[in-house]
Amino acid sequence: MWSYAVRRVVTLIPVLFGVSFLVFAGMYIIPGDAVDMMLAETGATAEDLARLRNQLGLDDPFMVQYGRFLGQMVRGDLGESIVTGRDVKQQIRNQLPATIELTMAALAIAFLFGVPLGIVSAIKRGSWIDAVSMMIALIGVSMPNFWLGLLFIMGFSLGLGWFPAAGTGGLDHLVMPAMTLGFSGIAVIARVSRSSLLEVMNTDFMRTARSKGLREHSVVIKHGMRNAMASVLTIVGLQFGALLGGSVVVETVFGRQGIGFLAANAIQRGDFTLVQATVMLASLAFVLVNLLVDFSYSLLDPRIRYT
Amino acid sequence: MEQRSTPSRKVLRRFFRHRGGVLGALLMFSLIVIAVFAPQVAPFDPLAVSPFDALLPPSTEHWMGTDTLGRDMLSRVIFGSRISLRLGLVSVSIALTIGVIVGSLAGYIGGRVDDVLMRIIDVLLAFPSLILALLAVFALGPGLTNAMIAVGISAIPSYARVTRGEVLSAKENLYVQAAEAVGAPALVIMFRHILPNIIAPNIVIAALGTGTAILAGSALSFLGLGAQAPTPEWGLMLAQGRGFMQLAWWLSFFPGFAIMLTVMSLNLLGDGLRDVLDPRLN
Numbered sequence: 001m002w003s004y005a006v007r008r009v010v011t012l013i014p015v016l017f018g019v020s021f022l023v024f025a026g027m028y029i030i031p032g033d034a035v036d037m038m039l040a041e042t043g044a045t046a047e048d049l050a051r052l053r054n055q056l057g058l059d060d061p062f063m064v065q066y067g068r069f070l071g072q073m074v075r076g077d078l079g080e081s082i083v084t085g086r087d088v089k090q091q092i093r094n095q096l097p098a099t100i101e102l103t104m105a106a107l108a109i110a111f112l113f114g115v116p117l118g119i120v121s122a123i124k125r126g127s128w129i130d131a132v133s134m135m136i137a138l139i140g141v142s143m144p145n146f147w148l149g150l151l152f153i154m155g156f157s158l159g160l161g162w163f164p165a166a167g168t169g170g171l172d173h174l175v176m177p178a179m180t181l182g183f184s185g186i187a188v189i190a191r192v193s194r195s196s197l198l199e200v201m202n203t204d205f206m207r208t209a210r211s212k213g214l215r216e217h218s219v220v221i222k223h224g225m226r227n228a229m230a231s232v233l234t235i236v237g238l239q240f241g242a243l244l245g246g247s248v249v250v251e252t253v254f255g256r257q258g259i260g261f262l263a264a265n266a267i268q269r270g271d272f273t274l275v276q277a278t279v280m281l282a283s284l285a286f287v288l289v290n291l292l293v294d295f296s297y298s299l300l301d302p303r304i305r306y307t
Numbered sequence: 308m309e310q311r312s313t314p315s316r317k318v319l320r321r322f323f324r325h326r327g328g329v330l331g332a333l334l335m336f337s338l339i340v341i342a343v344f345a346p347q348v349a350p351f352d353p354l355a356v357s358p359f360d361a362l363l364p365p366s367t368e369h370w371m372g373t374d375t376l377g378r379d380m381l382s383r384v385i386f387g388s389r390i391s392l393r394l395g396l397v398s399v400s401i402a403l404t405i406g407v408i409v410g411s412l413a414g415y416i417g418g419r420v421d422d423v424l425m426r427i428i429d430v431l432l433a434f435p436s437l438i439l440a441l442l443a444v445f446a447l448g449p450g451l452t453n454a455m456i457a458v459g460i461s462a463i464p465s466y467a468r469v470t471r472g473e474v475l476s477a478k479e480n481l482y483v484q485a486a487e488a489v490g491a492p493a494l495v496i497m498f499r500h501i502l503p504n505i506i507a508p509n510i511v512i513a514a515l516g517t518g519t520a521i522l523a524g525s526a527l528s529f530l531g532l533g534a535q536a537p538t539p540e541w542g543l544m545l546a547q548g549r550g551f552m553q554l555a556w557w558l559s560f561f562p563g564f565a566i567m568l569t570v571m572s573l574n575l576l577g578d579g580l581r582d583v584l585d586p587r588l589n
Contacts (some may be wrong), residue, residue, distance in 0.1 A: 018430030026446040142571035144522055146529045147545060147563030150552060158553050245437025249526050253549075263438075264530055267445045275445055282438045 008294060012287060017070075019283045024069050027272050028062060069276075078277040083269050088277045091262060098168050099258035102251070103243045105178035110185025110239060115225075115232065117186065118193025123220060125198065133190060140187025145246050149180040149253035166255035177254045181246050185239045192235045196228035203227075229300045237293035241286045321583045328579015334572030342388040351379035353386040353539045362555045372557040374547070380557060383539035384565050390540045391569060394455050394524040394533075395517035401459025402520075403513055406466025407505065413467070414474030415497060425471070428464045436461040440523055444532045451540065454533035458523045462516055469512060470505050477504040507584040515577035518570040525566050541566050 036049070044052075053059055057068060072079065078088035121133040156176060157165040163176050200206060201224060209219045247260035255261070259278055266274035322328055341348055357377030365372045371380035413424040431439065443457035477483060483500050525542030527533035534540035536547070541562040548558025 014426060015429050015433050018426065019433050022430060022434075023442065026442050029446055030448075138571060138574060139567070142518065142567050142574055144525055144529075144542070144545075144563060144566045144570075146526060146542070147559070147566065150545065150549065150559045150563065154552050154556055154559075241435030242437070245435040245441075248437065248441065249529065252530060263441070267441055268531055270445075275442070279434070279438055279442050282435055283433050286435050287433050 005295060008291065012291065015287065016284070019287075020070055020073060020280065021066065023276050023279050023283075024066050027276055028065070030270075030272075073280065079273040081266075081271050081274050083266075083271045083274075088273050091274070092259065092277060092281065095258050095262050098256055099247055099251070099260060101174060102177055102181060102247055102256065102258060103240070105174055106182035106185060106243050106246075107236070107240065109178055109182030110189050111236065113182075114186040114189025115193050117190035118232075119197060119220060119225065121190065121194040122197035122201065122224075123216075130194075134194070137187040137190045140184050141191075143183065145180050145184060146249050146253050148183055149176070149250055152176045152180055153253075168257045173254075173256070177250050177256055180253070181243055181250045184246070185243065188235060188239060188242075189232060193225075193228065193232050196231040197224050200224050200227045226300065230297055233293050233296060233300065237290045240289045244282045244286060318583055322579060325579040325582055327575045328583065331572045331575025331577070331579055334568070335576055338388055338569055338572065339392065341385055342392050345386050345389055349379075349382035349385040351382040353378060353382040354537055355379075362551070364555070365557055371561045372555065374544075374555075374558055375551065380544075380561055383544060384541070384561050386539045387541045387544065387562065387565060388569070390451065390534060390538065391521050391525065391566065394451070394458070395521040395573070397455040398459035398462065398520040398524065399513050399517050401456060402462035402516065403466050403509060405459075406463045407470050407509060409463070410467040410470025410472075411474050411497065411501070411505070414471040415478065415493070415501065421471075424467070428467050431461075431464045434461075437523055437526065440527065441530075441532070444527055449532045449535065451528075451534040451538065454524050454527045457527065458520045461523065462520060465512055465516065466509060469508050473505040473508055474501055477501045480504075511577060511581040511584055514573060514580050518573035518577065521566065521570055521573070 057065060060068075076089065078092065080087055081091065117133045117136065121130045124130050152163075153165045153176070156162045163172050167173055197220070205227075206219060206223055209223045210216070214222075244260075247258060248264050249260070250256070251258045251260035252264045259281065262274065263278035263282075265271075266278060322332075355378060357373070360369075360373050360377035361375055363369055363373040363377075369379050369381065371384060373379055374383070409424050409428065413421040434442070440454075440457040440461040443460045444453055447453035447456060478501070480500075483496060486496050486500055524533055525540070525545075528540045528542030529546045531543075531546065534543045536543065544562040545559050545566075548555065548562070551558050
């Protein structure tokens with residue numbers, strides 16, 4: 001297990017290099033540079049622009065600039081926003097808790113509703129319950145989350161006045177954004193739980209469990225679901241990526257001061273440094289969560305051995 | 308006289324027995340007809356401003372009401388179908404073309420080419436797809452065309468990985484080995500013997516991927532990074548209606564419903580195609 005873990009972590013290093021290269025290259029190919037953005041509306045002369053460009057090292061060759069960017073990232077120096085001049089690391093530190101809270105709540109909602117929905121569908125395959133569950137799942141994967149968010153605001157906030165329409169704060173500020181972000185996850189997890197469970201329903205170990213006289217629900221939960229869980233977990237890992245992407249949209253809809261909101265604003269305002277930092281952070285989190293998912297397979301299914 | 312049952316006829320027969328798939332295909336067909344004949348179907352010019360008719364609720368004259376500039380919402384939603392379908396098709400075509408080329412080269416040539424190409428795909432997979440699309444649209448600049456390219460780039464890895472897997476397994480078939488043994492050129496083997504094997508799974512991913520691309524593209528427009536005003540794009544229309552939710556619910560409701568209906572029909576169609584063409588993907 002340990003040698004597998006070390007090898008798996010080592011293979012991540014070139015991937016993360018690639019991610020950093022792509023993020024840097026993405027910023028590099030934009031017409032104009034940080035100096036143009038910084039001094040766009042100040043009426044600076046060509047000499048001023050050239051001097052600042054030289055000071056910031058923007059005249060250096062591509063690889064030199066990339067090396068410098070990489071060094072800064074490794075040291076945890078994320079620079080300053082070229083629009084507001086504020087420290088990027090500090091901004092991320094301030095807004096990260098809101099996003100962690102949102103994605104974790106959405107993931108919990110997706111898992112807690114998705115898995116039971118999938119189980120019920122699989123057990124009652126072909127019944128009206130199955131049809132309704134799969135209809136909900138189909139709507140979930142087809143509905144744009146920004147629309148669902150607006151419908152929630154119209155219904156539960158402007159209509160019934162149950163929750164605040166926007167902002168960051170306590171549990172009441174979290175319910176609607178988390179439901180919005182988690183809804184498509186419910187659908188995806190329900191579909192995967194159902195099909196994975198159906199695959200194991202007629203296997204020998206399930207028949208053995210039933211013939212021992214175990215009750216159906218304990219056969220399904222203890223034996224069936226445990227075996228179907230590896231596929232569900234893989235989807236949970238991938239869903240985490242969808243939630244990170246979705247948080248940009250959902251935080252914008254609900255005006256929630258998280259990393260997604262920060263990233264969306266940075267992109268709209270052309271804030272290079274902030275975009276670089278938020279995109280790098282999202283990819284790092286996505287890669288790490290999938291690494292954890294990889295490691296957890298053997299905990300769920302003892303037949304999986306890492307060599 | 309009994310008709311011979313060819314494989315394609317069998318597939319069609321199975322598809323027509325798949326209720327969800329048929330419903331998806333019918334809905335998609337209707338949407339395409341509406342998009343193609345939008346100028347004839349739409350009751351008004353989608354860009355015609357009429358300040359005196361601003362924010363009219365749904366009525367017999369304006370079925371979906373009017374927006375802040377008095378433009379007919381139904382006409383804008385109808386014309387929006389052209390943009391969304393184009394967005395889905397163009398981005399999927401970009402992803403499919405590049406993904407199939409990369410996956411085929413990696414699978415067929417193997418060795419170092421495979422290693423290098425798959426490491427690049429691994430890097431793309433390390434980004435959550437919407438984040439990758441956001442990065443691409445940031446680099447390329449906002450706009451509908453760039454949003455299509457950005458969404459296309461973010462979907463390349465799925466096609467590349469599936470194609471590579473299919474090429475690797477097709478390479479092991481006896482008829483491919485026989486063609487190699489008689490000295491058939493690599494391109495002939497690729498196009499005549501291997502390509503037919505990778506079409507079915509890619510059709511399924513493309514059908515489901517078109518829906519995902521429409522969702523991603525409309526999300527970019529919603530964030531102000533895709534289509535720009537006054538284009539009647541559904542995501543952008545939703546964003547424009549946001550400020551008037553209490554006053555005019557129809558501004559946000561109908562474009563969102565149109566996105567959902569389109570994506571749902573593509574998902575139904577994709578699920579049907581998957582069950583018929585490639586049940587392993589289920």
